[in-house]
Each structure stands twice: as C-alpha cells, then as structure tokens.
Amino acid sequence: MNLQKLFEAQAILDEHILNEHPEIGQNESNLDWKLLALQVELGECANEWRGFKKWSKEQEPRTMLFTWVDGLGKCVESKYDPRLLIENGQFNAFRVKNPLLEEYVDCLHFILSIGIELDLEVEFDWDELASDEKDIAKQFLTVHVAIADLSDYPWIAGSYWRELFEEFYLLGKLLGFTWEQIEQAYYDKNKINHERQESGY
Helix, strand or coil, X not given: CCHHHHXXXXXXXXXXXXXXXXXXXXXXXXXXXXXXXXXXXXXHHHHHHCCCCCCCCCCCCCCCEEEEECCCCCEEXXXXXXXXXXCCCCCXXXXXXXXXXXXXXXXXXXXXXXXXXXXXXXXXXHHXXXXXCCCHHHHHHHXXXXXXXXXXXXXXXXXXXXHHHHHHHHHHHHCCCCHHHHHHHHHHHXXXXXXXXXXXX
C-alpha cells in the first residue's frame, strides 16, 4: 500500500478544485466543511451497504449497478443485468459499477484531503492494523466518532487523523474490499473528479 502516492494524487485534485473555486477557505475553515462532507459521504456509503435498514427486505449491499443508454438515448440504471433482461438488446453505452466501493472511495478522497489540510505525514504499519470488530454497523459508528474527535480536538489532529484513517481502513476490510480494489477505485474516481472540475460541476 502506497499512501504517499494517494496523498500526491489528492493534493493535485485539491489544487485543481482551488483553482476552479478560489473562494474556498477565504471566510471559513476548510477543515470544518471537509469534515462535514466526510460525514455525509460516510452516510452515503452506509446507505449503499444497507445492512442497517432493518425495516427493509432489501438489505444486501449494492455492489453491482448496471448503467446503459437505451435505444431512445435514455440513461438507465438497474441492479439487474440488462443483457439478461433484453433479448438481443442494443446498447449505445454500457457500464458496471460498484456503488458501495464508489461511496467508500469518496470518503477516502475527503480523508486524504483533511490530512493534507492538516499538513500531516503519516506512516502506518499495515500488518498491525487489525480489529476484533465484526459488526459493520458498529464500525460505521466508530468512524463517525473518529470524525467527531478530529473536529473537537484539531490542535492534536495528527493522532486523531491517524485513528480516523485506521478505523476507515478497517471498515473497508469489513466491507470486503482489498487495498488493491480501493486504490484502483480511488484513481478511477479521482479522474472523474478532475473531469467534473473541467466541466463546471
């Protein structure tokens, strides 16, 4: 795992965003809105995990979503593979994505950006990162607590950021992601985020 390369890629994206939005940070702390954005993205990740939705019959994580453009030019998304639904279907475009992983790496973008904001250089002994926690809902809550701790104690942010990253990494393991999957998904989304800045997103 090369965290330094991720920091470098995130720093380039952050710079791109600042160039497109020079008003950022002029009248407020960038740390505050980034922490809030991270909480929102973590909620979106939990929403794709769905395991807490005890009131719903659909509690399986959303790890596969099919997107295509139909013959009328309409963009369609479904959890069902259209190739199985439409005999001899004609698709102008077709894509399979993992919404849970995409939301997870959206969180990773903000965690890295917060680390850059705090000017941190952090090394990890990845072999020692382990947890006895098996309950994914509790691990989501643990990450939320780590975000709150970082918000409450910014003057000792280094140790709290490290704790946040560790708990977030462990959440990814519980969700079944390998670091290779996370890294590739991060770079894929990073490219999309650059394209969004170029297109006035």
